[in-house]
Amino acid sequence: MAESFLFSFSTNLLIKLSSLVSKEQSLSSGTLEPDLRKLEATLSTIKAVLLDAEEKQAHNQEIRFWLWKLKYVLYDAEDVLDEFECEASRRQVEKPKVTSFFSNFQFKMSPKIKEIRKRLDEVEGSMSKFNLSERTDVRRVFSRSSFEDNVFGREGDKENIVNLLMQPGEMESFSVIPIVGIRGIGKRTLAKMVYNDERVDKNFELKMWVCASDEFEVSKLMKEVSTSANGKKLFMVLNDVGSESLVHWNDLREILMDCARGSKIVVTTNSNQVALTMGTVPAYVLKGLSHEDSMLLFVKRAFRDGVEKNYPNLIKIGDEIVKNCGGIPLVVKTLGSVLYQNTYKHEWMLIKDSQELRLLERGTGDILPTLKLCYDHLPCHLQRCFAYCSLFPKGYRFTSDYLVHYWMALGFLASSNETEELEDVGLRYLKELFSRCLFQDIEDNGYCFTFKMHDVVHDLATSVTPRECSRDSLAPKHIAQIVRHFSFVDIQHSEKVAELLKNLRATRTILFPSLQSKNVTQSFVSSCVSNSRYLRMLCLNGLRFEELPDSVSSVKHLRFLDLCSNSVIEELPESISKLYMLQTLRLCGCSGLKKLPSNMQNMINLKYLEITTKERRLPQNGIECLSSLRHLHLSDCHHLVTLPDKMQSLSSLNTLILQGCYSLISLPCSIKHLKRLEKLVIYNCPELNLKMDLQDKEEEHCLNVKVFMINGLLELVDLPQLILQGSAKTLEYMKIEACPSLKALPEWLANLTALQKLEFGSCPELSCLPNGMNKLTSLKELKIQNSPILSESCRQNWKKISHVKEIHLDSAIASSKLYNYLINE
Template sequence: MAETFLFRIADSLIAKLASQLYEEASRVMGLYHHLQEFTHTLSLVKAVLLDAEQKQEHNYELREWLRQLKRVFCDAEDVLDEFECQILQKQVVKAHGTTITKVDRFFSSSNPLVFRYKMSQQIKDITQRLDKVAADRHKFGLQTIDVDRRVVHRREMTHSHVSDSDVIGREHDKGKIIHFLMQKNPIDDDQSLSVIPIVGMGGLGKTTLAKFVFNDDRINECFLLKMWVCVSEDFDIKQVIVKIINSANDSASLAHAHDGQQNLNILDMEQLQNQLRNKLAGKKFLLVLDDVWNEDRVKWVELRNLIQVGAAAGSKILVTTRSHSIASLMGTVSSHILQGLSLEDSLSLFIKWAFKEGEEENYPQLVNIGRDIVKRCRGVPLAVRTLGSLLFSKFEANEWEYVRDNEIWNLSQKREDILPALKLSYDLMPSYLRQCFALFSLYPKDYEFVNFEVTTLWGALGLLVSLKNNMTQEDIADQYFYELLSRSFIQDFVNYGTTYTFKIHDLVHDLALFVAKDECLLVNSHIRSIPESVRHLSFLESDLDGKSFSAKSVGVRTILFPKAGVGAKSETFFSLVSRYKYLRILDLSYSTVETLPHFIGKLKHLRSLSLYNNKKIRRLPDSICELQSLQVLDLGGCQELEALPKGLRKLISLRDFVITTKQAVLPENDISNLSSLQYLTIESCDNVKSLFSGIELPVLKALNVSSCKRLESLPLDSKHFPALEILCLRICDELELSKGHEDQNFNLKLKTILFTSLPQLGTLPHWLQGSVNTLLSLRLEHCHNLEALPDWLSMLSCLKALDIADCPKLRCLPDGINCLTALERLEIIDCPELFRKFTLQVGEYWNQISHIKRISIVETKDLE
């Protein structure tokens, strides 16, 4: 049985129909009465959906009834979306239409009379279908449950570093592995690589144990170089080498890590081998190969030989795998077999996640119930942690007993199956969170998620709905991320300020596949047909878009290409896309098409269109500007694009715009008319010399300008950018930040600043002083001519994070750095003078920064 997500859909439809926008527009179009009837029936059905979704497991007729409802609901979403498209179209015609376009529209289906008739017929049909299906609800004896009371008690966001207190019951395992790693190789085999496998079932904590070891001080002292590579199911030797080199580089920023990955991918194997040898030559290293599935001995021997060429004596490889045969294939010593936690350790771990520290002492009855719950988890930490998280800050015994006594434990299962524990936690998720979680199934295992790409996906599908008017999509998405983290459904969380990354465990990914199997489809070489129920497609392999599929469904909402380098390459793919007129998301990243078909402009429901890293496309059809519902347009990396399409001002819903073009002058007047634009990225626009001369972008929150070789000036002020909070400037060789700011009023209220590879930057520009009371994060990277930080830096009363990397001429921090009482993180990498003066405990000026919670001062170049 897979999820239907019906309560969430019904809730969303009712909220839309109740909005002032729909009420006013429906009255004007004469559709108010029809929509009221539909809303009434929908409310009656919604009242029993929560009970129906809980009882469907053992009732085939009920499951079929829910499937029928889903078909009606999905069609209703499309009809109401068309209604919304018409409202937006009217706004565009009113603001930008001409006599010619208005005359044309009289003879089209967009004519108000034609549209009113068409919509009334569609709404009548939907209402009749819903009435017919809804009438059957009485025969199932369903209870009325109007409100989803499954709530989440939030924890604070964490980071991926594993400290000793985070790991329970693994000290003995850790000690044994460290002993192996620090042992010298036998004298007669001193030059060979020792490979130590950790073997255990999924969810047992192999990766956690490896991290526990990896971060130990003894390991830091023993190995000059440490590298961590997640291998997973795709054992492609070239990609593994790329990951090893990237890990050896240990990039200081997320952005540069991604750039490095792309640059390395264009190298051939000979070039990669040379780079690998240079990275490893003469160094005693520890390499962790996490989550290995490869059973091909030939591939392993080839990889081992490449690594071994540069290995210094005593270098080690630590492997984690579920397979004993893989461990035998790779290991040079006996495998470390990881066992389940003892009952007492399991209970300790459960208590750690279910209570605040010491809180369990007040609830002995709950602890006793908890003991029974962890017995069912069979010593598997992932199951223990997930159920502990589920019950965090819940103090009613009946809630704990529900988990202990749930019938899901009685399902037939394999001895090592922990899916019931995870499914139980999923079943108790709030309905609004379920479909958001299920969409993780569209990505491959071990995928590193970035918050903004997930936010785009959820937002484009209308899943980010809040009862509070002042919450943005990003605010709501952040709340959902917090909730998923609180339930242990996401892990390896790393915060980069405004951006953060995370992963999901393989078994959690299996759960996402399980609950989404009727709705989402991962398209690989084994897929022959696309079922009618599927709404979201994800292509994971190259050249599959040219394959002929049997596709019954026309209701697909999402097409993704989530893997770097895998994109649309054939005309056959676009014939498939042309079937899906209700698409919300079309991802053509890494495609190789030179032009887009004109039908793209007819996909009026489209919310997100990405052409990221298309290296061949030269022009775009102007019809793209007819997509009034479009919220995200990503043209980043389209380096052959000669010009942006004409009529951009008509994209009145566009909130996120990424631009790469050969144009020397961007159509700034059109851009300034994008009334919803909040996020603007301008990258690799090599012919642009200046930006924003006098235009206003009143709701713009984030500006990212990168790799614009000739850009000289970028005037910014609060008059023209009153809402700007995030400013990221990267790799602009000619950019002088003081140019164009001579006589302006500088009251920008920035929260985040990132300056990377700006050779003209000698000190921070004076106009940033307007942000002294708002700035939360300041990051300066690879600014090789940065010599001093201004004294007013010590006035940044809200600053929480200060990160400085590879600024070799920077000799000191400003006086008064100790006045930054809000500062929680200070990171200094490859700044030799700062390293000498502020070294932990012993630096001359250490006392000025000793109050900061998290300090990292590293000179990596000394390690090479």
């Protein structure tokens, strides 16, 4: 893999250097300032030509070797600069008595800075012979306000498949309908349309969707089928089945024989051999979109609604581009996204005349080179973040919060604006990648996004991933030494993984992204912890072990620690509180955890915290002292009876999630002081009373909550006035679900003038919406499910909600204009 991402890498380093120079300048001694300034100047000079060098390296091996040397200087420079951040945090906590903040530390670091300077000067000295030009990254940054996945031209195909599903069962219990087509043609999209069709819901007792790409997970699937599908009429989609999965088919077939007669399996595949082997009926061959439908999709992705009519010259060029796309929806919408809001004719012509598109026009069937056009048009900082996603397996469902914190832990996110939170930077990056159709199945859960990568887009990410990333590879030691990021999907031979990691001191990432409850030895855990001095991210999610070694405190650069789903660990070492740089700590699913460390207040950089614990009360002077904390998630803390009283100290808290806290009775009144709280989510806390004492009745309680979601509050009879009415000008999304005691809504609900989306589900006693709903002029979507009385009330009093653009009433989706037309007729 050619050396890449150095422009983004150097940009982030310069931001760190600039900040450090400013700090040094403010110190009385400032002994390091001259060297740091020279380092900054040299790096700025090199950065100016990096884009030209990265482009020319493909045809110049000497430039490629020069970039390789530069990369390892930058890695070492980042580690040295990180030492300053670690020391600053340590001194903030331990407060040593020294006359100058960095006096002793400066003396220790001076030789390291000089060494980096010397190596970087050598790199700069050899730069002149390459005749490189200075360039800036002019690739555009944009993001859409919505990320709907538009589908055109597949209604006929959907009807054909649904008709096959409705046919009577054969002699065997089930029949298999293969959908065959080339990659990117829309097989998954078609299967999804069929899967969500109401006729399928009515005709089958059970539905299952299985992503068979990369790993078939046959044992997990067979267990699920045998326990839940036995004797039932089943509809299953096996998405993206490859020829390597055929070895498991006979085993799965045997279990499926126990399903009720008339069960149907839809298989999507690129392989005719798979279709012949698995199918019981002739394969449905999915063809490309018509030119007309392709143009509709292209225009939808390339222009904002209605703007295309102002650019007839671009539409003509777009028509030529679409003709060469072969009717492949993934290519059409990706190229349309590349050109979104771009009105420069010459850039459209570059796409039309590109070599990659010509290859596709010749019928090669390989869409990867064409998709790389999208990657090539990404700004450098997005290329780096996108490529990192290749460490996760195909079919993996990402969560926005976690992915953003991965990037943050590894230093991929940076902003010259000191007031901008890095989490917000990461979310902006993510939305830009959404806009370019590099992720699919995007679901907005209110407080986070979940999404997947199309398999061919995953192949694209893998093809551009640098050599320092390794997924599921037990590389020879001399090769592994250059790997910085390790991801292991399978650790059947954990002793070999442990041996590999034992001597790798430059590792930044150790990741186990999709393991399910795997027992490992203490020596294995120690090998992950003890030897990687510069480790930034350690994800042991799904691994079961009884103790985290004390030596974890020596990994002082660690930003992300994930111990989720470890049901056997009972306590954490107190030394974990010495991880002063830690930003993310995930302890969800640690159901055996008896107590938290007593000095968690020392984790002064902790921003994201998930906890499962057996404690009745959280330790005093612990979590409530974390002024940097932005996200707090208490999950399945069954014995927890109260939250900390002094929550007002959580001055940065943005998101609070309470889930499965069965004994929790009330929220502390101090929640009214959380002025930065934007998302409050409460699930399955049946005893929780949200009615809080306002105390000072004359005090103005102004909160800024934007998302409010509650589910499973069995005793709830009133909505919390303090939280909701106090957020009247900011609340955008409210979801009330499984609250059987809620019978009426307050009249002040109509004061929530910023509300855009309102949902009710499984509230059987709720009788009507309050008067004044017409005041909610920002309301765009109203959704009511499993609440028949409320749904009927809305139908009877349509004028209350006629201004809402989209209305869902107990499975019936209504457009207000259509409904008005029907009732007037």
